[in-house]
Amino acid sequence: MKVLIVGKGGREHAIAWKVKESDLVKEIFIAPGNIGMESLGTLINIPEEKIEELADFAQKNKIDLTIVGPENVLALGIVNEFERRGLKIFGPTKEAAKIESSKEFAKKLMKKYGVPTGDYETFTDLELAVKYVEEKGTPIVIKEDGLKAGKGVTVAFLMSEAIEALEVAFSIPNNKVVIEEYLDGFEFSIIALTNGETVIPLEIAQDHKRAYDNDEGPNTGGMGVYSPVDKIDSNVIDETLEKILKPMAKGMAKDGISFKGFLFGGIMLTKDGVKTIEFNARFGDPEAEGILPRLKSDFVKAILDLMENKDVDLEWDDRYTVAVVMASENYPKSSTIGSEIEIPKDLESVVFHMGTRKVHGKIETNGGRVLSVVAYGNTLEEAKKNAYLDVKKINCKKLFFRNDIGSKMCYNNENK
Incomplete structure (x- = not known):
């Protein structure tokens, strides 16, 4: 069969890498992809947001299955367009993707269907928002309502931080802000495959969102991840399924937005x-790079079986993975384009490209987060050691990375 993967980052590289392993797949097309994916399939020069052009390509080339990576494309309605043409595609419709594209929408759904989450209020006026924050006090969480690529969130421990975040948010015309109760505890990521009725959880991971060591600095799209998460046992996972993921899926189906x-x-x-911090409408990034390498089952078969309401039984590698993100200097404030990267060929780790390009045969930086370096280990410490050995072999003057992905110092509240 022919598979089309939509997207160009590390998540899509990891998806393509796993799809390549499937015995069911003969051809892989990636639109637009990046140069790290060249060995996995044919790169198609169609921007991911050009959904009609992508649908035209899928029709013309008789694509059997399309897998969508990025949230912005889902929010634009790529699934609606493909399904309108009778094309098989795995991803939520524009209406269902609002659980990520509108934080207010997601919060209302959680409240409606009893999904545990923090208290919140939504504001469109700076003065009223500041008054609310002053009444509630800190710590408190400020979230801009729309898609922010993993950013646009401030966990304010000082009143000055909260007010500054609000002033920045409301400097954007017509912006809306959700102000949430600060949740204290241990954060983890859980991703499930679902057809709207059946919910199949994947192995869990913990993402490290802050830019710098010791969970300091601004929030990012994710600076690294490890899997599995020993602190989260099967009872917690079952509680999360029964109280959060399944009620949300059933509630959305009941509302006609399966x-x-x-x-x-x-x-x-x-x-x-367990309480919900947020829902996203797609595979996480860098969660995909940490979780998919542990999946032993045929990824494509699992998706197809789920879409056809067949039983899905996933098998997992017992080893740990640690994925370390190498990002442009000054990320998340800015990104670097055109700085040469030297990646040795003898690395033990899997290297997923997040923001790279090739110019005159040389690999260069082309974005905020640039590479995700993933290593296995029989213990978390071994996986971490292996990952950092290879990270330090990659040469680029304009990249930085956290030194503590998977460290025990990060086993507390990721919001700190």
């Missing part, structure tokens, strides 16, 4: 049990 695709839950294990 969710098909990768349902991502950012979860906080608090002293009162």
Whole structure:
């Protein structure tokens, strides 16, 4: 069969890498992809947001299955367009993808269907928002409502930080802000495959969102991840499924906006049990790079079986993975383009490209997050050691990385 993967980052590289292993797949097309994916399939020079052009390509080339990576494309309605043409595609419709593209929408759904989460209020006025924050006090969480690529969130421990975040948010015309209760506890990521009725959880991971060591600096799209997460046992996972993922999927189906695709839950294990920080409408990034290398089952078969309402039984590698993101200097404030990267060929780790390009045969930086270096280990410490050995062999003057992905110092509240 022929598979089309839509996207160009590390998540899509990891998906393509796993799809390549499937015995069912003969041809892989990636639109637009990046130069790290050249060996996995044919790169198609169609921007990911050009959904009609992508649908035309899928029709013309008789694509059997399309897998969508990025959230912005889902929010634009790529699934609606493909399904309108009778093309098989794995991802939520524009309406269902609002659980990520509108934080207010997601919060309202959680409240409606009893999904545990923090208290919140939504504001469109700076003065009223500041008054609310002053009444509630800190710590408090400020979230801009729309898609922000993993950013646009401020966990304010000082009143000055909260007010500054609000002033920045409301400097954007017509912006809307969700102000949330701060949840204290242990954060983890859980992604499930769902067809709107059946919810199949993947192995969990913990993402490190802050830019710098010791969970300092601004929030990012993710600076690294490890899997599995020993602190989260099967009882917590079952609680998360029964109280959060399944009720959300069933509630959306009841509302006529059935969710098909990768349902991502950012979860906080608090002293009162699990609570939802956020929902995303796609596979996480860098979660994909940490989780998919542990999947032993045929990824494509699992998706097809789920879409056809067949039983899905996933098998996992017992080893740990640690994925370390190498990002442009000054990320997330800015990105670097055109700085040469030297990647040795003898690395033990799997290197997924997130923001790279090739110019005159040389690999260069081309984005904020640039590479994700993933290593296995029989223990978490071994996986971490292996990952950092290879990270340090990659040469680029304009990249930085956290030194503590998977360290025990990060086993507390990721919001700190």
